[in-house]
Amino acid sequence: MVEVVVFAVAAAACLVGAIGVVLSRNPVHAALMLVMTLFGIAVLFVAQEAHFIAAVQVIVYAGAIVVLFLFVIMLLGVDRAAELSLDALPAQRWTAAAFGLGGAAVLVWLVAAVDRLFKGAKSLALETAGAASAGAGSEPTDYVADVSVLARSLFSDYVYAFELTSLLLIVAVIGTVILARRSYGADQHGADGRRADQHGADQHIDASESASTGTTSEAGR
Amino acid sequence: MTGDPLFADGVDWGDIAVMGVKVGVAFAALLVATMFMIWFERKLISDMQHRIGPNVAGPWGLLQAFADGVKFFFKEDLRPANADPLVFRLAPYISAVTAFVAFAIVPVGGVFADTASSGAGGRQGTVTLFGKETILQVADPPIGILLLLAMSSVAVYGVMLAGWSSGSKYPLIGSVRASAQAISYEAALGMSVVAVVIVSGSLSTQSIVASQAGGVNNWLLLTTGIVPFLVFLISATAELNRPPFDLVEAEQELVGGFHTEYSSIRFALFFLAEFMNVITMSAIMVTLFFGGPAGPVFFGWTWLWPTVWFLAKVLAFLFLFVWFRATLPRLRYDQLMSLGWKVLIPVMLFWLMFLGLVQLSGVQGWNRIWTFIAAAVGFALGWALLAAALRAAKRNSPDVDAEARPAQTAGRS
Structure with missing residues (x-):
């Protein structure tokens, strides 16, 4: 129940943010909407018990990258609402729409494929997860294991x-x-x-x- | 070992009530502490300058901050015509909320015993509230100290958006300065936190405090070799925009910095956030380097003594910050940047490698002396390379000091 509510709120924040990035005419507002999406994704990571990834998401993406975006926007003085009636490349809208639809189709196909894959491999995944937690020698939800596992694979494999x-x-x-x-x-x-x-x-x-x-x-x- | 033992056996209404009490007490205590911090700073700095300071409202002027707070509520809330309405309203709340959230990870009490010598296992630093075992901190998230870094990087938004959304030039300059400063010093701050994490072996503030239990010799101040603490202190001062790094609100150049256009309760929120961050950073320093609530327990209420020690240590740091302000002149902007990038970050990078090497030699059983010799050789090489790079950079550019000198005479009070 709690998980469903958390997912619904975080996913709604992500979607509203993403739509806001596209629809905002003011670049600063678009950047802020992007921050909202990033926060929503961080909450989703926490819901998946990936605490470290969530923290990195906030520190690196929200805390550094979008701040740099804002720096550029403010220092270049492009922080005025964009004039959309004058379009230098009229064709780009159609191209963008086509690419967007294509991307969405690929995404749906990917989700379906992964879903099918996991339905078949669910027992295998559970087995490996059990083996991994047995190897770590502690309960699988323990977070310290999470960071050390990440560090180990990053600095060895x-x-x-x-x-x-x-x-x-x-x-x-x-x-x-x-x-x-x-x-x-x-x-x-x-x-x-x-x-x-x-x-x-x-x-x-x-x-x-x-x-x-x-x-x-x-x-x- | 992380997480609150309160939730170990499922969540019932009693747990939620205890959590509510903890959040409420932390919120109220932080607000009241901020009020007293303002009074403390004004009173102390007037003592240092042979003035009297606030002495009208209440005994010794104690209620001055409360009076100012009430006055802020009744002031007119102005919004410049050029301001971006939504962002202008949003910015103060970002500052205030991040200041509150960062404090949640600080353990303010609880007895931590030395597990190595006493052999006591299980959870440390727990107290029993209403028949529930819990820890004396609002939250002990698995990412622990990373929450501080996340909050201090989100706090940049409050400053930056406040400056931009005011639609006025001085706030914009102030906010660009402030965010550049915050981002630069965040690197050094983060690396000194990494030094703590390397030595204590955990991100959780509970475990960090537990690893320092058992006397001053175990404090991370000494076990990390003092350098990370000094770097943390300097970068925290810069992060807080406290003197000598208060270029953000250099009155002579920028009117009031990023909050020039703010008035009434919105300004009060920035003011509150600033002082609250001072308290939070002091508490974090105590947690990371000074054993948190560690200290001798004498008689009577054993659960009370750690909190007393914790508050005493935090008060010492608050005094230190006020002392800095009374003593040190403001840095020039290029001095600020070169201190951050050319001194603190290289020193901390070297120190991190050194600590890693020491840890590894402990694990592998290498000879200590050879380890230190290798570290010294590495330090000499790195220092020589850095010095050569800096000299080359200086040769290829004109005299920066000569360019900045007029700015200095204009900018000093």
Whole structure:
């Protein structure tokens, strides 16, 4: 009973948030709706006894990623309601609708397939779960086991994937720093870039390109 | 070993009543403590500055905070014309709610015995309320201390949205500063929490406190080697936007920071959240590094002494925060950022690896001396690399200090 209520409330929060992200005209409101969806998913994780994943969901997604979204929205000053009557790419709406419907169809198919799979493999799944809890030597709902199991698989079976992911993140950070770093030898370009922002996207790209070449020459020196 | 023993044998109405009492007492106590914290801070700081401080409302001005609270209720609630109505109303509640929730994981009492020496098994730190065995904290979730990190990262929204939704420039600048500061120092804060978790071996605050039972030598302050505590103290001060890290509300530059446009009860909520966070962070520090409610039990009510010790330790930290405010001048923004990113985070990264190595050597039975030599070599290498990187960065950029100096003369009180 309690589980059904929790699921209903959390799922409703997820759905309302997701629809709100699409329908909000104000980017900040859309980001807040996204936070609502993320919180709903975190509650669903807690309902599944995946406490650690729920905490990470809140800390990383709600606490860091959407905050960065908001930073970008606020600092770029695009926090005005979008003008929807002028559409540069009229075809994108139809394309988006087609892709959305296709995605929904794939999702329904996946759920049905997984459901069929699990109906057949239910006894097997229960068996392995029992074996795992017997191996851990404690009751299966004990949470400490949950974290240590996660850590063990992350740092033993999947250690290469884990390390490669962190390497990828470092590469991304360094790349961002190099692209975003204002080159002090090329202050003129930087100012051009800012002015061009108001004129048009093409000029802006040109200016930032020249600014970035300035950066590379500076770095090469 | 986590979770409340209250619910171990199913849930009945008695359990729900005990839970209700705990939540109600925690809520009320935190509110009253916040009121007294405001009085305490004002009185203490006036003593340090040779002033008298509040002395009109009640004996020694004790009721000043209550009077201010009542006044806030009756003030006009203004909303700027440019403000985003919904978000403007939402932001204060995010701040206040996260401040309350974070306190839920703090064990405020209960006797914790040293399991290693006395051999006592089973649950620690439980008390019996109305014939029900329970723990003296609102909740002991399995994620434990991660709840603090989650709440402090959600609290960023309160500040950020308040600044943005006001539709005014100074709050926006203040909120961008505040959230950048909070995000930067959250990394160092999280890593010092990880040090505690590595040594105590658990995320649950109950288990963390239980692992420190049995005297000062077992306190995580010493067993983690003091560095994590210092990092935690500095980053908590920054996270709380307390002086010397109170750039968020640098009056000379930003009017009042992110809450400039707020008035009446909405402003009171921000104010409340700020002071409540000070109390919560002090309590968390006591829990993580100072044995929580640990202390000698003398006579009479054995269940009361741990709570007394806990409150005394929290009071010491509250005093420390006020002392900081009375003593230290505000940092410049670039100093704040370089302290966070170039000092605290590298130091904490090294210390985490060191603690991991020590733990591993304990498990594997390695030679202690060789372990320390390896750690020292690693530290020297890492420090040399970092120093080289910083020097290279400095060479390639103009003098940042020279650029920031005019801002400093304008920004200091």
